[in-house]
Amino acid sequence: MTNGAGRRSLSRLCRVLCLLAVAAVVAVVAVVASPARVAAVTRAGTRPVTLTLTGTVVRAELSGFEPDFDPIDRVVIAATLRDTRPPAHALPDALLVLSAYLENFQPDTTPLLPDLLHPDRTATALGGFMQGKAVLVNRGGRTGYRGSLLVEVFRDNSAHLVLDVDREGASARAPSLRLKGALTLYKDLSVRGQLRAERPLSAAETAALRVPPGRMPSWQQVVRGLSVRLPPMRGTGGGNGGNPGASRTSLSSALPRVARAPSRPRPSPVVPARTLTAGGALAALIVAALLWRRGTRAKEPSHPA
Numbered sequence: 001m002t003n004g005a006g007r008r009s010l011s012r013l014c015r016v017l018c019l020l021a022v023a024a025v026v027a028v029v030a031v032v033a034s035p036a037r038v039a040a041v042t043r044a045g046t047r048p049v050t051l052t053l054t055g056t057v058v059r060a061e062l063s064g065f066e067p068d069f070d071p072i073d074r075v076v077i078a079a080t081l082r083d084t085r086p087p088a089h090a091l092p093d094a095l096l097v098l099s100a101y102l103e104n105f106q107p108d109t110t111p112l113l114p115d116l117l118h119p120d121r122t123a124t125a126l127g128g129f130m131q132g133k134a135v136l137v138n139r140g141g142r143t144g145y146r147g148s149l150l151v152e153v154f155r156d157n158s159a160h161l162v163l164d165v166d167r168e169g170a171s172a173r174a175p176s177l178r179l180k181g182a183l184t185l186y187k188d189l190s191v192r193g194q195l196r197a198e199r200p201l202s203a204a205e206t207a208a209l210r211v212p213p214g215r216m217p218s219w220q221q222v223v224r225g226l227s228v229r230l231p232p233m234r235g236t237g238g239g240n241g242g243n244p245g246a247s248r249t250s251l252s253s254a255l256p257r258v259a260r261a262p263s264r265p266r267p268s269p270v271v272p273a274r275t276l277t278a279g280g281a282l283a284a285l286i287v288a289a290l291l292w293r294r295g296t297r298a299k300e301p302s303h304p305a
Helices: 002-032 035-046 203-207 219-224 255-259 273-299
Strands: 050-065 071-083 094-104 126-137 143-154 158-167 177-185 190-197
Touching (some): 094 143, 094 219, 126 158, 158 190
Antiparallel strands (some): 126 143, 143 158
């Protein structure tokens, strides 16, 4: 009887110890993989990507003038994009090259445009508008995305930008990827900002950036592969839509310093084709008037003294 009671007590004790061990394991798992943490990791992998932008204005030179005499600058920005998500989900760093034309508004040519980031609002304190091409190079040194960009430059040297890019090699039916954000231009021509995708990236879009490291191209090599056309004039032409508070951006005031940076010989500023057309017509009219006047004088009879 005594031995049987002892065995039963020992058996009950073993069961209690086993239950306590299971409870301890469950508690540890609950702490390590709590629902909040699991949800956070899941959200990090599926939410739209946010990228920091750090770069430099590597090229800036006067290209010409609009018919309303708004100066046009040729601008190239080279920047590094870095994923802000946790390392387990973050994409590798990528090179972003923006090649565009910047129209600098004057006080009487500043248009009223919707804010690129808030289309229901009017962009205030607008100093210029930039349009051109954008290329995203993955860390393998190959173009992952390319597309267009629109940038509103404000008088405080901040800017709102929208990039619409397509994955390189994607079919025509594949959706474009839109990146929107803001950046700031500093006096040393460095640029810092942030971009955010409007939707999560698909597996194919992620694969275009998640590649092994390779040899990166220079920004000059990227720009040589782009064809950027002079965009339509955005200024008001000096009409009633002008904004009296407008002024040129610091980018324009820094142009001489950038243009003198060591590089290949800079071509002389070129007046846009539409300005040349108007100037050529005026020159032809003047030449025709001079020829007609010379012909008239030649027909007049001479009088003896």
